[in-house]
Amino acid sequence: MHEFMHRLGGLGDVDPLQYSGPAWSPYLVGALIGVLSMLTFYFSNKPIGASTAYARIAGMIGLAVAPKHTRSLKYFEGKPPKVGWELMLVLAVVAGAFLAAWTGGELTGKFLPAMWQDRFGSDSYLLRTLVTLAGGVLMAFGARMAGGCTSGHGISGTLQLAIGSWVSAICFFIGGIVAAMLMYAT
Amino acid sequence: MATITEQPPETKAKASPPVNSQPEAAPGKTLVLGAVFGLIFGFLLQKGGVAKFHVLIGQLMLVDFTVLKVMLSAVVVGALGIHFMHRAGLVELHIKPTRYASNIIGGLLFGVGFALSAYCPGTGAAALGQGNYDAIAMMIGMIGGSYLFAEASGWIGRHIDPIGDRGKLTLHDVIPVNRTGLVVAFAAVLVIVLVAIETLGGR
Numbered sequence: 001m002h003e004f005m006h007r008l009g010g011l012g013d014v015d016p017l018q019y020s021g022p023a024w025s026p027y028l029v030g031a032l033i034g035v036l037s038m039l040t041f042y043f044s045n046k047p048i049g050a051s052t053a054y055a056r057i058a059g060m061i062g063l064a065v066a067p068k069h070t071r072s073l074k075y076f077e078g079k080p081p082k083v084g085w086e087l088m089l090v091l092a093v094v095a096g097a098f099l100a101a102w103t104g105g106e107l108t109g110k111f112l113p114a115m116w117q118d119r120f121g122s123d124s125y126l127l128r129t130l131v132t133l134a135g136g137v138l139m140a141f142g143a144r145m146a147g148g149c150t151s152g153h154g155i156s157g158t159l160q161l162a163i164g165s166w167v168s169a170i171c172f173f174i175g176g177i178v179a180a181m182l183m184y185a186t
Numbered sequence: 187m188a189t190i191t192e193q194p195p196e197t198k199a200k201a202s203p204p205v206n207s208q209p210e211a212a213p214g215k216t217l218v219l220g221a222v223f224g225l226i227f228g229f230l231l232q233k234g235g236v237a238k239f240h241v242l243i244g245q246l247m248l249v250d251f252t253v254l255k256v257m258l259s260a261v262v263v264g265a266l267g268i269h270f271m272h273r274a275g276l277v278e279l280h281i282k283p284t285r286y287a288s289n290i291i292g293g294l295l296f297g298v299g300f301a302l303s304a305y306c307p308g309t310g311a312a313a314l315g316q317g318n319y320d321a322i323a324m325m326i327g328m329i330g331g332s333y334l335f336a337e338a339s340g341w342i343g344r345h346i347d348p349i350g351d352r353g354k355l356t357l358h359d360v361i362p363v364n365r366t367g368l369v370v371a372f373a374a375v376l377v378i379v380l381v382a383i384e385t386l387g388g389r
Binding site: 073089110 | 217219224228235237238244252255256257258261264265267268278283286288290292300301303304306307309312315317321325327328329330337338342346355356357359360369389
């Protein structure tokens with residue numbers, strides 16, 4: 001099977017550990033994210049979550065293109081598609097990560113991640129675009145159905161000992177491990 | 187179960203928590219706080235290495251445990267911190283409903299998307315800031331997928347959400363012991379898991 005796939009796609013063998021790891025201790029970073037959660041609960045009365053921001057943008061575009069239809073959709077009832085806390089959070093994440101990568105000399109400035117390129121070739125722009133796009137669609141659908149993403153369920157929900165969040169987070173990893181093994185294991 | 191969501195006791199002396207969750211109530215302050223917290227969150231995600239493509243794929247291939255180390259450390263600190271802040275009446279909890287069918291099906295779909303893009307909704311934004319331009323395709327997909335879900339939300343709400351719907355269920359409802367004791371034990375178990383991961387090697 002693997003031989004077949006190799007010959008079919010000319011896949012390269014990859015080892016994730018041959019690329020650079022985290023700049024800071026993951027324990028320190030995790031602990032600080034835990035403190036950040038306490039701050040968002042206290043000052044904003046909100047748990048950290050990222051996926052809602054994308055749904056807000058989807059709703060805003062929907063309202064501009066097909067306002068009547070968008071207002072008829074159940075999901076947008078009681079969730080006015082507005083620029084809110086969640087969208088500001090995600091936009092600022094881009095800026096914060098830029099600062100971190102810039103100060104740490106880790107800016108990549110590439111479309112194809114190094115490990116992807118070693119696996120699928122340096123000309124796999126179309127494949128990467130389609131796979132990433134499909135990944136985004138599945139993640140958004142899954143996150144909305146499950147009620148949250150890696151942040152909302154995986155951190156904010158699990159730290160409140162919510163059973164649904166633990167079930168969702170474990171399923172994130174089960175689905176991810178199976179798919180990643182199929183794509184990258186030699 | 188009802189105790190989870192009720193207002194914190196009126197014992198707080200100062201600085202009542204911002205109970206209003208409507209963005210339009212105090213737009214300016216809300217937006218600025220979102221931006222400040224996002225800036226810190228993005229900075230930490232990048233420094234923690236979880237904005238990197240190969241770190242996320244390495245986690246899903248079970249050779250690089252950086253993602254779990256970051257997540258579980260955050261949960262240990264956050265669980266203890268938020269539990270005690272809640273006990274002191276300083277914060278409200280925000281428990282998402284447990285709906286087994288939707289949690290499992292949605293979770294598995296999310297996981298497959300997670301492996302395909304190698305980003306999640308938060309770390310993908312961090313990856314873009316770091317210079318991984320392919321994250322833009324993930325974000326466009328997220329927006330499309332969100333609308334697609336909205337299209338299906340009526341049907342899912344009628345047919346899937348009710349299956350195994352347990353409401354705002356937490357470990358406290360399943361194991362009815364002293365709340366503080368349970369949170370401390372929960373944090374201790376996660377620390378043991380982290381020690382085990384560290385001992386067993388990998389990154």
